[in-house]
Amino acid sequence: MEVEAPGSLYSISLKKVCQYDILLTILLFLLYNIIMYNKKKERLYINDLLDNPAVPYPSYYVLSTVMHKNEMLHSALSALHSFDFSYYEMAKSHEDIFAMFNSGTFPIYKEKYVVGYFGNKMMYLESNGWKGMPATADIFKLENWLVC
Known part of the structure; x- marks a missing residue:
């Protein structure tokens, strides 16, 4: 399914949005663990x-x-x-x-x-x-x- 914002030059699929959202969530989780649990x-x-x-x-x-x-x-x-x-x-x-x-x-x-x-x-x-x-x-x- 393609989603296009009004007046936008870009279109992006909903599937790609979900993939990026999941990837961002994983990266934030890993960064949090590195900061919180990797004590010097x-x-x-x-x-x-x-x-x-x-x-x-x-x-x-x-x-x-x-x-x-x-x-x-x-x-x-x-x-x-x-x-x-x-x-x-x-x-x-x-x-x-x-x-x-x-x-x-x-x-x-x-x-x-x-x-x-x-x-x-x-x-x-x-x-x-x-x-x-x-x-x-x-x-x-x-x-x-x-x-x-």
Whole structure:
């Protein structure tokens, strides 16, 4: 079916209009997803936090821009990589751990991982980013947790 606007030099089929409309919708959807979900990640180097880390591995962590600026996370990573847990103590109850999560601070698990609580999920920080924490028997042992 041909549609021609009055006084127009162009005619276009209705089928072509629908195709262009669908194509435009798909392009807008893809652009929206690229902007909203392609968050920039940054590397936080341990040498930027500490001059002489006792634990140099991993040498950096891949973090979102917001986490890269988080002073509480910097503090926990500094304690972990300097092996200075003077501000930390063993958790007395699970409430201690969740109190840290609720206050925006990060407990340390097995003197090896900084743990965060995001979207009702416990996650530990590895070099390439946050990973979901597996539910093993060890996470329920309070002696594995350091809180401040």
